[in-house]
Amino acid sequence: MNINEIVGRLKAGGLDASSTNRSAAVYVTEARSGRAEPGWFGFRIVCDSEATERRVRAVLSRWYDIDANGNVWRLKSKNRVPLMAIKRGGVPPTPPTPTSDYLYFEAAQANSTVSMMSTMSMAPDLEYSTDGETWQEWQHTTAEGTHTFDTLTLTNIGDRVYLRGDNPNGLCEVPEGVQQPNFSNFTLTGSINGGGNIMSLLDTSMVLTEVPQYGFVLLFSFLGEGQGSSVLLTPPAMDTITAIGDFGCYSMYGECTSLTAAADMPSLNVIGENALKQAYSGCSSLTAAADMPIVSSFGESSIASMYEGMSDITVLCEADMQTQTVTSLKFEFPELPVNVGTKTLDTLLGVVMYIVYGV
């Protein structure tokens, strides 16, 4: 199978197909899966319209099995390795550059506020800035074992505050022999868009790409009684993260009910035990799951209940029914699919229960 063969078959079917002209009605490109093993997609077929996509499916279905999601499978393949994905949209996206902005909060509503509380033995080291250049210490007051940081009020819509600090061991600690974590939690009011690279909270130079164990436990999670928090609209970027330690992002965005998209993690390779467990639990407005295309190592319960409470989620599995193993797996929300790489699990039902319900 090579790219010219695919283009040839599409052309023979009367389509304007090309592997070199991005403006063609059907542009065929080799996809980057980022993994050495048979990739998630060998090729990507980008169609300029729904009508073209239908014609592509009709032409290719003479030789291949095509599922409802536009994934093209080799007929009668023992291993069911997906060959191609059919996508809509004129020009393939260029890969985004990793986020280098410091983490920031931007007001979507006037007088939105940002604060933080922490029960760590030493309060996190943090600075704030309004322009990303001049920094001031973010001061805190300690009472009853809890550090409360000064409230930063974003007076006007569009006002931003940047945050950074050197906290290489994370914003949570679990003292030896003690069951409870001492964690940090942002208190946000109003309506706020998050942005910039979250790793600036751990490393002011943003060289660190591994979230330490417990690093971001409950960081944006809603605490207290009630229906969750509707303040945070978009999460900061997590696109430079390559590994998450055990419990690293446990319940990180729990019950952020206005979050519409989960943070993509295109560089993420290793997920530790419980590391993304309940990360987006109760985020009832999510329409897009996190893209995690190159994860190769899933720790125990690493993604259990990651999207707990979502009623509108599809889990797509490819499985070898004879050996009862799942060979590929992805979440699909109504809008976007996400690839979580490959994982071997015992049964198909087990996969669904595990990811959505954590059992």
Place this chain on the structure above:
Amino acid sequence: MIKVTKPTKKQLAENADKMKAAIEKLKERAKERENEAK
């Protein structure tokens, strides 16, 4: 523009209570996990 304000005594007390309650919840979940594992 941003304004910076110190927390009030009331906020300090409320935050301490919130964190204590959250930590208790986490301890309970940890115990549940331990029991499930047994």
